[in-house]
Amino acid sequence: MVSQRTIEIVKATAPIIKEKGEEITTRMYQIAFAERPDYKRGFETTWMQRLDGGDQAHKLAASVYAYATHIDRLDELATAVEKIAHRHVETRILPEQYELIGEKLLQAMKDVLQDAATDEVISAWAEAYAALANIFIQKEKAIYKQEDQELTERLAYGR
Numbered sequence: 001m002v003s004q005r006t007i008e009i010v011k012a013t014a015p016i017i018k019e020k021g022e023e024i025t026t027r028m029y030q031i032a033f034a035e036r037p038d039y040k041r042g043f044e045t046t047w048m049q050r051l052d053g054g055d056q057a058h059k060l061a062a063s064v065y066a067y068a069t070h071i072d073r074l075d076e077l078a079t080a081v082e083k084i085a086h087r088h089v090e091t092r093i094l095p096e097q098y099e100l101i102g103e104k105l106l107q108a109m110k111d112v113l114q115d116a117a118t119d120e121v122i123s124a125w126a127e128a129y130a131a132l133a134n135i136f137i138q139k140e141k142a143i144y145k146q147e148d149q150e151l152t153e154r155l156a157y158g159r
């Protein structure tokens with residue numbers, strides 16, 4: 001769980017995230033893929049449509065905004081988290097990929113928000129991102145495990 005101070009700061013940034021979210025996530029994909037072009041794997045459909053991330057930049061911005069506004073009542077986001085986690089598993093996202101995406105998301109916030117991205121805002125978002133990444137990582141591990149079990153059973157029983 002994140003600190004009370006982080007909750008306050010993240011919530012206070014919600015309006016600016018709403019306004020600039022897509023600019024931030026578009027920038028995030030740009031710098032993340034410049035460093036790790038291999039992370040584009042999984043985004044084939046999205047990236048064939050638009051080279052700037054298009055729909056995916058919009059979806060990620062919407063989810064970051066939803067997180068900012070619900071950080072103290074995450075249970076309300078359970079269905080959305082479940083859906084995103086399943087999509088991540090379908091595209092074979094792994095836990096170790098979260099760190100780079102987080103680093104680039106914070107860098108993109110600095111690039112786009114400039115003076116509004118104070119050290120306090122960035123460190124609050126660093127803590128908040130780590131908590132969200134952990135939620136996805138745990139959920140996705142459980143889905144991978146479930147898939148493995150189902151496959152093992154099918155192989156064992158020849159179904």
Ligand code: HEM
Nearest residue numbers: 039042043046059060063084087091093097098101132133
């Ligand atoms: C806390 C961090 C993250 C959030 C909030 C997030 C959010 C999302 C959302 C909202 C979607 C769209 C789901 C849908 O269409 O129903 C998505 C899909 C996806 N995400 Fe993430 N994501 C995160 C981390 C990551 C990481 C670390 C990667 C690794 C590169 C990644 C790769 C993908 C891919 C490949 C898709 C599918 C894109 C497609 O359908 O074209 N995500 N994510």
